[in-house]
Amino acid sequence: MTSSASVPVSQSAPPLPSLGRRLAVPLAMIGGTAAATGYVAVVDPNQPGHYPVCPFLRITGWWCPGCGGLRAVHALTRGDLAGALHDNALGVAFCAALLGGLVLWASHEVRGLPRPQPRLGRTGTLALLAVVLAFTVLRNLPTGAFLAP
Incomplete structure (x- = not known):
C-alpha cells in the first residue's frame, strides 16, 4: 500500500513590481492634476474670455454646483x-478629497499595500447627491447668497 499524502504547496505572493x-x-x-492646477493658477478665471461660461448658468440663470470652481482653485x-470658500465651498471640499485620495494612493503604492478602493455604497451615494443638490439650491436662494461665487 502506498500512501499518497498530499504535501502542502506553499502559496507565496507574487513579487511586487518595482517601486517606479x-x-x-x-x-x-x-502630475496631471498639478499641470491643470498650474494652468488655472496662471490663467486667471476672474478675467473674462479665458474660460467658457457655464452652460447651466447660461441656460437657467442658476449657479450649478461647479460654478466658481475654477476661481476657487x-x-x-x-x-x-x-x-476659495466664497467662490465654491463644495469645490474646495472636492479638492481636499482629491488631494487626500491621491496622496493615500501613492503612499499605499510606496509601502506595497493594496490599492485603496473607495466605496460609497448606496447610502453614501444618495447622501453625496443630497449634499450637492442642497448646495446647488441653497446657493441660488437669497438666504444662501453667501455660497454664490
Whole structure:
C-alpha cells in the first residue's frame, strides 16, 4: 500500500513590481492634476474670455454646483482659503478629497499595500447627491447668497 499524502504547496505572493512601476499611475495622476492646477493658477478665471461660461448658468440663470470652481482653485493657488470658500465651498471640499485620495494612493503604492478602493455604497451615494443638490439650491436662494461665487 502506498500512501499518497498530499504535501502542502506553499502559496507565496507574487513579487511586487518595482517601486517606479507601482508609482507610475498615481504620479501621472498627481502630475496631471498639478499641470491643470498650474494652468488655472496662471490663467486667471476672474478675467473674462479665458474660460467658457457655464452652460447651466447660461441656460437657467442658476449657479450649478461647479460654478466658481475654477476661481476657487485659482484662489487656493494664491493661498486665499477664504476667497476659495466664497467662490465654491463644495469645490474646495472636492479638492481636499482629491488631494487626500491621491496622496493615500501613492503612499499605499510606496509601502506595497493594496490599492485603496473607495466605496460609497448606496447610502453614501444618495447622501453625496443630497449634499450637492442642497448646495446647488441653497446657493441660488437669497438666504444662501453667501455660497454664490
